[in-house]
Amino acid sequence: MSSSVKKAVTVLHLLGNAGEGMNLTTISKELNMDKTTTFRYLETLVEVGLVEKKDNNTYCLGMVLFELGSKVPVKQLFITKIDPFMKRLCEDVNETVNLAQLYQGRLLYLHKIESKRSLQMRATLGNQLPLNCTAIGKSILSILPADETRKIIDNIKFQSFTPSTITNKTKFKEEITRVKTNGYSTDLEEFEIGLTCIAVPLNIMSHDFYGALSISAPTMRVNASVMDQFIQKLKATRDEILNSFS
């Protein structure tokens, strides 16, 4: 139902992940939508303020999304509360810090603090990031109730993004077991060549929150000792956050 609304949302996700403005042709190609159709969606979205059209004919997310976003009840307080911890971690490690949760079976990025020297993540399929090759995804799967984890893993379409992507269900289950044991997860260029991520699960019981906190950095800056530092700092930050909620 209402396929146009769904497509419009796909456009929003694409623009949201893009980082910078995109032009009509690029957007229509990324989404496999006809140029004309894409054009009209964009014009409509601009008209209602969900998208902004710059002078150079590029499109990006608009202020009305900001307005609506700030009206989402309850949980905004939640992120407001976690934000300072993320900022501090970001300044400390000087890499990008992410917070995500599972929402309706998919990864939802709640908050991101970009380090000044962060590199742009690639504009993905516009909609959802994969569970099987992101550190955040693995961490979240490691803390869900066992039957829910199984259900979600059964639904994963193990799409391959790089040669390192885990595409085998059995191997992936082993990986999740390992994450459970270690208390952290990694993504070593499994989603994008050159990008390494480390995550720890964040489970705020009192708010029924199942999420994860991650650091993402160019692989070239993450040697074994840096990786170890990141893991320790993530765990420390996680504990501080948990403390602030108890």
Added chain:
Amino acid sequence: MSSSVKKAVTVLHLLGNAGEGMNLTTISKELNMDKTTTFRYLETLVEVGLVEKKDNNTYCLGMVLFELGSKVPVKQLFITKIDPFMKRLCEDVNETVNLAQLYQGRLLYLHKIESKRSLQMRATLGNQLPLNCTAIGKSILSILPADETRKIIDNIKFQSFTPSTITNKTKFKEEITRVKTNGYSTDLEEFEIGLTCIAVPLNIMSHDFYGALSISAPTMRVNASVMDQFIQKLKATRDEILNSFS
């Protein structure tokens, strides 16, 4: 074009202004939309995560809006920067504090800090708040370039909300002149019976920002001396904000 996308956005605005969850019947009545149609829009919006359906069959804005909202480029920093000043003012006066700007000819509420004893504003038409009977609207109109102000005033449909609403264009122009002289604007139950608002213009030149800062409170709590206090505190906060940007 894409009327379904537009209607979906109307639903979002209604839910955003509602404060609390709304049920299907109420939403369809407020928007003058068929119950069936409304139902399907809501289901679609829930499916994409822009709306959340609670157990008691009420709908409210969903987390995906939060996610997208936090990805709106540039200006989020902007509001992050103003937020502390608004929080301080809110704690000081113990009433709700609002920040809005003009966007594509309409009022866009960027940020709201609700005092603990705030009363719920009524869920308006779901989309846009009127320029002619809100303190914020008047303040913004008082600082725009003269020809733009004229153009906007010419487009206002002077809808009446209460007996005090100014519905005469000439009188309204006089009111704007008064606001220019005084440096603040008021809404004395012109939009909603029982609700008084006071606003000051906020013009951040360096960011090409034309907006306003307001306090809204139940009329019964705003006597002449309180009103005077509010005006002074709004002006002081405005100056602090301007200072932080220079």
Added chain:
DNA sequence: GCTCATGTTTCAAATATTGAAACTCCATTT
């Protein structure tokens, strides 16, 4: 065990969306 209010599904009629093609505009090349 009714009754009413609310939410949900069905289906044909009414309407909006789609994409190929054509057109415009602007920058670059010949």
Added chain:
DNA sequence: AAATGGAGTTTCAATATTTGAAACATGAGC
């Protein structure tokens, strides 16, 4: 200076979606 190519925009008939009246389902209150 004309020709080429690339990007954005408009047109229009074919197609697919949306719409709302009516019927159905569910559950709370009487």
